[in-house]
Amino acid sequence: MPSASSRPRGLLAGLVGLQLGLAADLGLFPQPARSDLRWARGVFPIVHFAGYTSHFGRRTGPGGGREMHSGLDIAAPLGTPIRNWWGGTVADVFHDSGCGVGVVIRSGEYEHMYCHLGGTVLGDTYASGPVLLRRGQQVRASQLIAHVGMSGRTTGPHLHWGIRYRGTWLDPGLILRAMVRGRRLQPQSPQQFSQGRK
Numbered sequence: 001m002p003s004a005s006s007r008p009r010g011l012l013a014g015l016v017g018l019q020l021g022l023a024a025d026l027g028l029f030p031q032p033a034r035s036d037l038r039w040a041r042g043v044f045p046i047v048h049f050a051g052y053t054s055h056f057g058r059r060t061g062p063g064g065g066r067e068m069h070s071g072l073d074i075a076a077p078l079g080t081p082i083r084n085w086w087g088g089t090v091a092d093v094f095h096d097s098g099c100g101v102g103v104v105i106r107s108g109e110y111e112h113m114y115c116h117l118g119g120t121v122l123g124d125t126y127a128s129g130p131v132l133l134r135r136g137q138q139v140r141a142s143q144l145i146a147h148v149g150m151s152g153r154t155t156g157p158h159l160h161w162g163i164r165y166r167g168t169w170l171d172p173g174l175i176l177r178a179m180v181r182g183r184r185l186q187p188q189s190p191q192q193f194s195q196g197r198k
């Protein structure tokens with residue numbers, strides 16, 4: 001579990017004990033816009049959040065043409081730890097010219113992809129510092145799975161985070177909002193939690 005000091009602005013406070021749900025549960029609520037307590041189990045993947053550099057959807061590409069951006073770009077310093085959004089199985093590790101070094105985790109009907117990572121891919125294994133991920137391996141929510149790098153097509157260190165549901169890319173921004181709403185629905189809010197520990 002993340003230590004208190006590593007939590008980004010309290011966003012993840014109060015999540016202890018909520019990450020034990022079966023990944024298959026995710027398939028029960030495919031609409032991220034819906035208010036649902038279960039979304040609160042999701043974990044924001046960047047420990048040291050610096051800002052968003054590119055949103056999901058159509059954008060102007062480096063060549064000036066319009067292109068579809070299938071994820072959310074989250075700026076962070078090189079080497080920033082990346083945590084797993086939802087418990088699941090390592091579906092793929094790869095290195096290509098666009099995504100660079102990439103990891104895909106499958107959680108039920110969802111796949112979440114992490115691009116431009118540091119570290120290396122050798123065969124079916126991704127390695128970065130203490131992290132070793134092999135295809136088929138189980139990973140917990142919030143588990144350290146990678147580090148921010150500059151591999152692939154990128155002009156600066158950031159995480160490209162993509163989420164697919166049954167093969168269709170979703171806007172991770174909507175999912176983040178659903179996670180925040182889910183947290184507000186929790187009987188014990190993070191504020192109450194910290195007040196109780198004074």
Ligand SMILES: [Zn+2]
Binds near residue numbers: 069071
């Ligand atoms: Zn991107």
